[in-house]
Amino acid sequence: MKYNAWKAVISFAFLLVLSLVVPRGQQLAYAAPLEDCDLDGYDDATGVPVPWPGYDETKGDTPAGPGTGKVSTASPTPAPSKAPTAAPTATPVPTAAVTVAPTKAPAKEADGSESSNKSSNGTSSNASSDKTSNDISGNSNNNNSSKANSSNIATAGSVAGATGSDTSTGSIASSGENDKGESGSKQANIRNTETTNTNTTSVNTTDTNTAGTGKSNTVEADANITDTKTTDIDAANKDTVNISDQEQTATQPLAGELETILNTKGVLEVKDTSGSLIHAGSSLIITGSGFAGNTNDLELELHSEALSLGTVSTIENGSFELQANIPETLEAGTHHIVVLYQGNEISRQPIQVGPRAADSFLEAISVGFTKENKGFLPGITVLAGLMLLGLVALAGSILIKPRGIKSK
Amino acid sequence: MNIDWLSAAALAVVIILFVIIYLLQKRDVNFTYTILGALVAGVLVGIIFSGHTSWVMPIGKIYVSTLNAIVSPLIIISILSSITALKSTAQLKGIGIRSIFWLLMTTLLAILLSVGLGLTFGIGRNSYLSLNGVDAQTFENKVVPFAQVLVGFFPRNVISDIAEENIIPMILFTVLIAVSYVLVANEKQEKVLIFKNFVEAVKEIIFKAVDFIIGLTPYAVLALVVSATSNGVSRSGIIWSLLVLLLVSFLAFILDTWLINAVLIKAYAKLNPIKFFHKIIPAQIVGFSTQSSAGTLPITTGILTDKIGVDAKVANFTAPLGTTIGMPGCAGIWPVLIAIYGVHGLGIHYGLKDYILLVVISLFVSLGTAGVPGTATITTASVLTAMGLPLELIVLTIPISAIADTGRTATNITGAMVAAAIVGRQEQSLNDDIFNDIAAYEAEDDAEDEADNGVIDDVKGEAHAYAEEDVETVKSVMADKKVKVANAE
Known part of the structure; x- marks a missing residue:
């Protein structure tokens, strides 16, 4: 038993050292790859909750940037039924990432993440972001919301989520308490300078059930947001889109994927x-x-x-x-x-x-006599040349005395 | 296995129509009428079985392939036959060179006229041709360097040239062999006589084969038009453009026959054009109705000697030569207009050099033609092949080609007679007394005397036959004449 106690202490110390020495990003990198193809918020193979529906590490999805404890907070979440929505409920901040999308940011209303806050505690009452994006078509880009959200959750304040080719200027205001106070309440201004912005979208998120207790020191204020009741997006002061269908949002590509598509x-x-x-x-x-x-x-x-x-x-x-x-x-x-x-x-x-087809005899016969017929002038020139040759030949025959006329 | 019963039914209907065409041909129904009937029937069947004619389409394709197969042998044998007909180098230098020159000159002028008219009217423009299996855009940027074209004119390997359908090298090589024959024959005729006999024998066979292939035209027209109509090719834009093509081609025939030839007759044969054309009308009518330059030959030579006053040695040489060399209608106007029609319809960017090339190639192709109905189809195939244009253009234009064949033949015959008259004048072998009808009565008396001797037929009867425009009578009279002359000799 003594041996076992020592072994436990050493192991714990080793893990502690590791956790302090190894960067958080590396810690995440070695996590088991999670894949949620069926968009139910759980890893398809293990049933482990994933940071957000559609999360797929095999495709390079990053649940969080350095310093975020998204995975670590998601994994231990015991409630399987509602935990999956906890991740997407991180949308208040994520909506800032949505604004990263080149097109009009979608508005999203997500429910059902109340029970995921066992491991986190905090409040994010209003998360708003103002963004401008270079939306050309005016179409709402629903694709990116969930994935991009995650990145922003992971990087709240660190702007790691703004990885898309389109930039946004967003301000995210979120409040929350973390028992360790590492990231309890944050205000982050996210600015992406990669692209020009033409539209302005403001995202107001109200979180009504956001108690969270961070057991991990990687917990960000964003992660404490577990329930989003309403999300209002005012896009360019004219588009208001409410999206409640998570499946729709799950099909939206990440900013990285968008970049791939465009490039x-x-x-x-x-x-x-x-x-x-x-x-x-x-x-x-x-x-x-x-x-x-x-x-x-x-x-x-x-x-x-x-x-x-x-x-x-x-x-x-x-x-x-x-x-x-x-x-x-x-x-x-x-x-x-x-x-x-x-x-x-x-x-x-x-x-x-080309011009439209000639659909009458008159059009067909007169098509040569339009300005579009570049052969008209050469054609007339050839005909005129022939005529000139004929005249010269006739003139020559008059001037030159006939020969070889024979009578019987 | 799923069987498309509608396709099977379409094939069955086409086969029944084939039987009807066969019966019509057995009853000697006019060739043109048969083709036009096949055209109408093809349109109807194509509409009824729209989209279900895939089983019929191969029939038309086979015809086009067969037509293409006969091009090379026909050109080679026609040129060999024409030039080896010159019995000596003296004849080659005199009548021969002049005949070839003027036959080609009439064709060249017809080609230039066609280029001028084709470009001016913009034939084929905005028709947006859609040829079965042909992508118009593949031709759009087709550019061949002129130097490469020029080098390509000359034979490299005669076998590969024939195999690859390089028309111009093939023609040049054949001319080389033919002229060599004449030079050798001038000294050792017995030694090369077998070659001459061989050429004549092959010519008979090839011409028979051509005759057979051309005889299949109504069947091909039926099958091709069925497929084309079914596939929507015969949309209005194309139909109108084809009508314009037909109209412009007849305009070209008219201008060539009665304007350009009039200038040539006046300037180089020193004859009154109006009187000349009045005298040759019977030959033109026979050519117009029979669509056969070779078939009209007896009448052509008869008129040349008896009414125009061209010496028999010139008339009997130049006029037959005109059925294989020259032919402004079949080898000049028609192929050039079809090529320009295709260039416009397929949107191919043709520049000055390309048109010059078209003129040159058409002129070369006119060296080897056959004076049988439908030969223009073969010359057109030659020109299109040499220019790299799709042969499917022939398929598209076959229906109107049957109508145009009438004007083409009349133009060919006129061109040959004009060339013979000019050569006769230049060889001092033209009797103006005959042309001016001064010796008409004497000729008639002579003819009566000769008829009494059983040598020649009755000129009066011949004239009567012309007046009635009875083609069959004229043919039989002239056949009798030849037989009697042969017997007398």
């Missing part, structure tokens, strides 16, 4: 369905390849008139195919097929569009 420049092949030249009124087959795989809601537009051709989803290998018609009134000349994602251009392909 994976695929190529487009545009053809007329009948194999003829592309012209006004053509039916086109647009084939894309080399884009990010399994991406939904890629928008295809015809520029420069910004005419929507449709929305596609790529398959695993990053390809897609779309059949679309272009209007008969489209002006002839060079146009572009543009692939957009959340309003951001991914790729574009120039196409030469």
Whole structure:
């Protein structure tokens, strides 16, 4: 027993030293990979609660940056049924991460995380963030909310969550108490300077059930937020979106994934369905390849008139195919097929569009006598040249005396 | 295994229509009418079985392939036959060179006229051709360096040139062999006579094969139009553009026949064009209705000698040569217009050099043609192949080609007669008294005397036949004439 006691003490000391010496990020890095593909908030293999639904370490999801104890707080959560929502309830801060998304930030209302606060204690009454993002399309980006939230939870105050290509200016105000006081109440200003901002979204989060006791010294104020009753997002003073469906939010990519989607420049092949030249009124087959795989809601537009051709989803290998018609009134000349994602251009392909087909005899016979017929002048020149040759030949025959005329 | 019963039904209907075409041909129904009937039937069947004609499509494809297969042998044998017909180097230098020159000149002028009209009218523009299995965009940026084209004109390996359908090297090599034959034959005729006989024998066989393939045209038209209509190819844009193509081609035939040839006749044959055309109308009518330059040959030579006053040695040399060399309608106007139509319809960027190349290639191709109905299809295939354009253009234009064949043949015959008249003038072998009808009565008397001797037929009867435009009578009269002349000799 004595031996065992010593062994326990040494082990404890060893663990203590390790925990002090080894950076927290490294500690997390060696944690068992968690994967929540079914978005139920639990690891698919072990049933261990994950920081947020859809969390997948195998894809490089980081539940928290250095100094966050997200995993450690999530793991010991005993209540399996409600704990999963504890992570997403960290959305008040995460909403700051949502604002990282290039498009309009979604508003989210998440319920059901009341029981996850056994291991944490704290209050986050109002978390608000003001953000501006370079939203072009005005579409709400629901994809990023949950994952991005986590990163922000993990990095509350440390701005680690703002890893997307789009930047946001957000201020997060959160209050909470931590029994160790390490991060009990924090106000963080998150500023990302990577992109320009055009829209402003303010996120107000009210947390009504946020008691949390941090057993771990990695607990952040964000982690204490366990229940979010309401989340209001005022996007650009005109869009108010309430999202209560966690499954929707779970499909939103991380800022990193967004960056991947935008940076994976695929190529487009545009053809007329009948194999003829592309012209006004053509039916086109647009084939894309080399884009990010399994991406939904890629928008295809015809520029420069910004005419929507449709929305596609790529398959695993990053390809897609779309059949679309272009209007008969489209002006002839060079146009572009543009692939957009959340309003951001991914790729574009120039196409030469001819005038619409001649659909009457009169149009067909007169098509040569329009300014579009560049062959008219050469054609007339050839005919005039022939005429001139004829006149010269006739003149020559008059001037030169005939020979070889024979009578019988 | 799922069977598309509609496709099977479409095939069955097409086979029944094939039987009807066969019966019509057995009853000697006009070739053009048969093709037009096949065109109408094809459109109807294509509409009824829309989207279910995949079983019919191979029939048309087989025809196009077969047509393509006969191109090389026909060109080679036609050139060999034409040039080896020159019995001596003296003839080659005199009548031969002049005949070839003027036959090619009439064709060149027709080609230039076609280029001018085709570009001016912009034929094929905004038609947006959709050819079965052909992607228009693959031709859009097709650029071949001119130097490469020029080098490609000359033969490198005759076998590979034939295999790869390099038309111009093939023609140049054949001309080389043919001229070499004439030079050798001038000294050792017996030694190379077997070659000449071989060429003539092969020519007969090849021409028969061409005749057979052309005879299949109504069947091919039916199958191709069924597929095209079913696949929506015959949409209005294409149909209107084809009509414009037909209209422009007839405009070209008219301008070439009666304007360009009039200038040539006036300037180089020193003859009155109006009187000339009045005299050759019977030959033009026969050519127009039979669509056969070779079939009209007896009438052509008869008119040249008896009404125009061209010496028989020139008439009997230049006019037959004109059925294999030249042919402004079949080897000049039609292939060029089809090529320009395709260039516009497929949106191919053609520059000046490309059009020059088109002119040169068409001229070379005109060296080896056959004076049989539908030969324009083969010359067009040659030009398109040489220019790298899709042969499917022929498929698209076959229906109107049948109509255009009438004007083409008349243009060919006129071109050959104009060339013969000019050569006759330059060789001092043109009798103006005959042309001016001064010797008409004497000729008639002579003809009567010769008829009494059983040598020649009745010119009066011949003229009567012309007046009635009875093609069959004219043919039989001229056949009798030849037989009698042969017997007399």
